[in-house]
Amino acid sequence: MKVDENKCLHCGGCVGSCPKNAIFLNDFVLEFNDDCIRCGxxxxxxxxxxxxxE
Amino acid sequence: MKTIKCDIVVVGAGPGGSMAAKFCAAGGLDTVLLEKKAEIGAPLRCAEGVSKKWLAEVGIEPDPVWIRGDMKGAIIKSPKGTAFQLDESKAGSEVGYVLERHLFDKALAKDAAEAGAKIMMRTSATGVIRGADGKIIGVKAKQMGEEIEILAKAVVAADGYESQVGRWAGIDTTLKLSDIDSCIQYRMCNLDVAPDFCEFVIGSVAPGGYVWIFPKGDGVANVGIGVMGSLCKKGADAKYYLDKFIAEDPRFAKAQCLEIMGGFVSTCPGLDCAVDDNIILVGDAARVIDPITGGGICHACRTGMYAGKVLVECAKKNDFSKEALMPYEKMWRDRMEDKLFRNWMAKERLATLDDDVIDDLIGMISGSDIKEVNVYNILKVVKEKYPQVVEGFEDLI
Known part of the structure; x- marks a missing residue:
């Protein structure tokens, strides 16, 4: 997945909504791990x- | 690696975490409270409206330090402009104060600290630690970038909507799209809105959710929107709907945005089970949020308090097994489950109504003799004319 840092509010909404728990919000950086299944x-x-x- | 040993580690210093930490520490437990951010209560992810009644229930004394406004009532509007305004005599239980969350959250964390909890800032949990028998014995964390271990007899997961700690522990906190509201909020100034009424606009302006305008005084307000996840579309996200609403309402002609924030809420009736061996989930992490209003502060405070009380009892027998923690499950369910379920059903139905029906409903509520605005009283009126809206959960109304 691609993050547009110019738009992201770092609210963590995607983190809690990810069915695979594959997104991490570390400070002001969103990271996806290998568990991402690109469900969108x-x-x-x-x-x-x-x-x-992507 | 730095290792800290304690009785209870609480992840997240929001209202739920701070309440849990306070009650654990007050009960004599060695309690550590982790907060990943640099400031408790900020950045804001909340509309800041709360009712008043529950504060006494969880032992919080209203303090002008964190009360921004004392509301006289609420206005509920349809997209067509039909409004239902509740005056002071009918001021309801769903809205009472508009808070300053950054001060409220710090006040609760301060209470926890005064009770003896140790607060660790800039410390984010990165996983749970399991012992040789597979039981949870603590959390891994990063403190200012340094990896540390916090070993504890039990973990309180108060990590909010993200609810990752529970998932690391094997508890499924995944939500259906229809049980998610994607939200965005602007702090706006130069607004021509009622200074002491909280306004809610329902219908097609916010599919499956609502627009809120919660005044913060001096022409400033939190203006936000929640949109049901299953109704979100590419190109029609929460921001799209909020910008559209603002552009079409003349009261916002001169409005400027001071702050922009996102934040999601769950709109399900809570997790199937919010405990497991050596772990308790509280507040948003346990998905204990009112599915209609999206209000979660009172639920977080209640569940945090219950968790703290139960953990103190468990410590007396040194038993933090799932079975020993089940009284927590019973406490929050006894207090809130029926209402959460009823409002979840109501949310599902309201999302299916078109603007004409919503307009009619609001007109009907306007003409009825509701003594106090709350979801229960509104559903009672709805039940009379639109029984199909409440079909299947009418016994809860």
Whole structure:
């Protein structure tokens, strides 16, 4: 997944919504681990459209 | 690696975590409270509206330090403009104070500290630690970047909506899309809104959720929106709906944004089980949030208090097994489960109604003799004219 840092509010919404617990918000950096299945739920839910499939 | 030993480690210094830490520490337990951020209560992820009644229940004395505004009532609007305004005599239990969360959260953390809890700032949990028998014996964390271990007899997961600690512990906190509201909020100034009424706009302006305007005084307000996850679309996210609402409401003609924040809420009736061996989930992490209002502060404080009380009892027998922690499960369910379930059902139904029906409903509520605005009283009125809306949970109304 690709994060648009210019848009991301670091709210952690995607972290709690990820069905695989594959997203981590470390300070002001969003990280995805290998458990990501590219389901796109985070991108769909992001309130500011900051996430997209690479 | 630095290792800290304690009785209870609480992850997250929001209201739920601080309450749990306070009650654990007051009960004589060696308690460590972790907060990953650099400031407790900030950045804000909340609309800051709370009712008043529950504060006494959890032993919190209202303090002008963290009360920004004392509301006279609420306004509920349809997209068509039909409004239901509750005056002071009908001021309800769902809205009472508008808080300063950054001060409220610090006040609760201070209470925990005064009770004896040790607060560790800039310390984020990164996993749970299991003993040779597979039982949880603490959490791994990063403190200012340094990896540390905190060993404890039990873990309180108060890590909010993200709810990762529970998942590391094997508790499924995954939500259905229809049980997620994606939210965004602006702190706005130059607003022409009622200074002491909280406003809610329901209907197509916020699919499956609502727009809120909670005044903070001097023409400033928290203006936000929640949109049901299953109704979110690419190109039509929460920000899209909020910007549209603001652009179409003349009261915002001169408004400027001072702060922008995101934040999600769960809108399910709570986890199936919020405890396991050596771990308790509280507040948002346990998905204990009102599914209609999205209000979670009172639920977090209650569950935090219950968790603390139960852990103190468990410590007397040195038994923190799932079975020993089950009284916590019973306490929060006895107090809140029926209401959470009823409001979850109501949320599901309200999301299916079109603006004409919502308009009619609000008109109907307006003309009814509701003594106090709360979800229960509103559903009672709805039940009379639109029984199909409450079908399947009418016995809870």
């Amino acid at each position: 739920i985070c991108a769909r839910l992001c309130p500011v459209d900051a996430l997209s499939m």
